[in-house]
Amino acid sequence: MAVTGIALVDKPGGITSHDVVARARRAFGTRKIGHAGTLDPMATGLLVLGVEGATRLLTFIVGLDKTYEATIRLGVATDSDDADGEMTTTMDASALADEQIRTAIKPLTGRISQVPSTVSAIKVNGKRAYDLARAGEQVELAAREVTVSRFDVLAIERSESVIDLDVVVDCSSGTYIRALARDLGAALGVGGHLTALRRTRIGPFGVDGASSVDGLAEAAVLSPAVVAADVLGRFDVTADEARDLRHGKRLVGAAARLEAGRAAIDPDGALVGIVERRGSDVKSAMNMPEERPA
Known part of the structure; x- marks a missing residue:
């Protein structure tokens, strides 16, 4: 099974961003690869790729400065x-x-x-x-x-x-x-x-931490929890709260805790999902699949 996470790639000149995605699919053994914004063939530098379920996080990355x-x-x-x-x-x-x-x-x-x-x-x-x-x-x-x-x-x-x-x-x-x-x-x-x-x-991701295209097979993949917390801020939940969010239940009276962020992280450090305020409650706006360790 392919690892779930975010890969940072340093695109060389002369190839398209879609060429990089194609190579990433082969390197990671999955077709489920997305990107957070392309670069022209002439351009070089940082591409952010989502692997497997972490493609859901790309919508929060593409709009970053x-x-x-x-x-x-x-x-x-x-x-x-x-x-x-x-x-x-x-x-x-x-x-x-x-x-x-x-x-x-x-x-x-x-x-x-x-x-x-x-x-x-x-x-x-x-x-x-x-x-x-x-x-x-x-x-x-x-x-x-x-x-x-x-x-x-x-x-x-x-x-x-x-x-x-x-x-x-x-x-x-x-x-x-x-x-x-x-x-x-x-x-x-x-x-x-x-x-x-x-x-x-x-956003918070720099090309200094990116892999070369030729090194994709050995590239470190950032966990969804780390990426979501960096981009959206961390919202710690208990094991019971994590289970409730995954089952579509609201966390009653928990809205005051949302000041820190919207990425719900369980006690094991896994990303439960992205949450939002509903009155004084908190509910999941997007659930994430269970993480597989890199």
Whole structure:
């Protein structure tokens, strides 16, 4: 039987996130593998995979804030806003001062309205935007509100007519770093696109603790209890309370204890489920299967 839990994987460039899922299925001996957000083939870094019953926890992970390290090239725009697309415009960016660049970044931080990249996985009338764009159709995507809590320039490198910026970005789920590159280039009047992208964090999970794709068979799998407590906070229950929750019963008068968190953990350290407040009571919003030790 496959282990139940969450696996952290460091995706290399040049393969899709679905390729990683396929390899994980072989490594863990199960088809029940899910992910908490994909990365483009060009991108590298952290993928969070759910194995077996822990796929239920992915819904709580996918919306967590993320950190990316990226390189933005100013002076060249592409139709995909990244290096995998076709070049659309070029303009000499060499006259831009460092302070001009940092000033242009400021409006792209905080709560902002962002139009996602045309070549994205967003569905338009039931079809992926990137499929429509590649078929030559005009794609109009609506702006969405996202939060960029950090957009820091780590290094500025100049080469002839282009400028490469190494940046780090902390942002809410749903933020497109490619769109930030595009919008920064547009604000500076020279165009811009993304040449490198690495996701280093999703919520409390960092890429430093991730396994390589080739090392999946030996990868450590985080227990559902540990993951749920990290993401949602821990709610300790007795053995009797755990049994009641698993049988669909309410914990009468237990709502005051929910301040600590929503992940119900039994005395053996197993995740019973995710609970919610119902008046002064607590009931299970999602039960979890019994854990099998890694």
